Amino acid sequence: MKNKVNTQTSDEDGQAGYIASDSSPRFDNVLPTRGISVDDRKPAPSTEWREIIAPDEQERFAKEAERFTRIQNDRAQRYGEPGRGFHRKPLLALRAEFDVLADLPDYARFGLFATPGPHEAWVRLSNGIFDINPDPVPDIRGFAIKVFGVDGPDARDGAPALSQDFLMIQVDPFGLTSQQFTDAAWSLAFDKPSPPSTEAIRRLHISGFAGTVFNTTTPFQVGPYAARARVVPAADHVPDPNAENDWGADFYRRLPLTYAFQLQFFVSEDDTPIEDAKKVWPEAIAPWITVAHLTLPTQPLDPDLAAQAERISFAPWNALAEHRPLGEVNRARRVVMDRSVANRRGSYDR
Numbered sequence: 001m002k003n004k005v006n007t008q009t010s011d012e013d014g015q016a017g018y019i020a021s022d023s024s025p026r027f028d029n030v031l032p033t034r035g036i037s038v039d040d041r042k043p044a045p046s047t048e049w050r051e052i053i054a055p056d057e058q059e060r061f062a063k064e065a066e067r068f069t070r071i072q073n074d075r076a077q078r079y080g081e082p083g084r085g086f087h088r089k090p091l092l093a094l095r096a097e098f099d100v101l102a103d104l105p106d107y108a109r110f111g112l113f114a115t116p117g118p119h120e121a122w123v124r125l126s127n128g129i130f131d132i133n134p135d136p137v138p139d140i141r142g143f144a145i146k147v148f149g150v151d152g153p154d155a156r157d158g159a160p161a162l163s164q165d166f167l168m169i170q171v172d173p174f175g176l177t178s179q180q181f182t183d184a185a186w187s188l189a190f191d192k193p194s195p196p197s198t199e200a201i202r203r204l205h206i207s208g209f210a211g212t213v214f215n216t217t218t219p220f221q222v223g224p225y226a227a228r229a230r231v232v233p234a235a236d237h238v239p240d241p242n243a244e245n246d247w248g249a250d251f252y253r254r255l256p257l258t259y260a261f262q263l264q265f266f267v268s269e270d271d272t273p274i275e276d277a278k279k280v281w282p283e284a285i286a287p288w289i290t291v292a293h294l295t296l297p298t299q300p301l302d303p304d305l306a307a308q309a310e311r312i313s314f315a316p317w318n319a320l321a322e323h324r325p326l327g328e329v330n331r332a333r334r335v336v337m338d339r340s341v342a343n344r345r346g347s348y349d350r
Helices: 006-010 055-077 178-190 196-202 248-253 303-311 328-344
Strands: 089-099 117-127 142-146 164-169 220-222 225-233 257-267 287-295
Touching: 055 178, 055 328, 089 142, 089 248, 089 303, 117 248, 117 287, 117 303, 164 225, 178 328
Parallel strands: none
Antiparallel strands: 089 117, 089 287, 117 142, 142 164, 220 225, 225 257, 257 287
């Protein structure tokens, strides 16, 4: 396998029914949509996307970061050790292969997707809240991918990128502005009267990670284009009624697993807005295309990998410059998540 792990990252925080070969996994039963072959050429998506940056954003994001830091510190005291501000409870850490497909449309061949072939990757599954709750408690569920062996400057400061991260959850769209998300988190953390958004979180349910579609929910650059991403299971999985007692164990016993990694490209501000994380991008207008396969092979559980996955950060801004995160929510995440990483490393005097 080429494109091996750069160990420097361990410093912290065709048609429907496309089959690549007789032995490749089928993508004809994926839900909620059929697989779209990369050979099904569509008109190139638009490059006329834009970001609209409010003059008070940095001040507002700093205040949001402060509130999340207070939540993080409160939970550190409760549980006796520092931890992530969100997705605190890990469920499973696994090695994977992220295989970029050949013969992609020209508009997809940028950054990670410029050259076909396999990359080593890690996958971290998590419960999304800042509390360490039993798995049956309704929650946002996290599916984070860290792809190694990338080539190019990073999205932050142009230094050589160490990885390309994709952070995904089981809901779509994201549904909130950064301020609304902050308010909802504060309400959940300190038992304030709950707005409708927090009640929606409490009603979330999945039948298992192996059979669920996970989405980035927010866009990022693909060279001069913009897109969102998702992973779609290669096959249907029969749910286990006891799976919710241990989501990680249920996922692990189903290995090997393969997902289609798909992109949905920006077409217009009206239909696929960059700044509005509350709007659904309609598939009839902006179809998904499969650009890679993510395979998690059968493997022994690795305590060292699990520990390292907790030391490092999985973040949307751990990205190639050609995949820079876009939109208000992602700009807020840069400030808030950087503060969270620094806080759990002890870089802030509290």
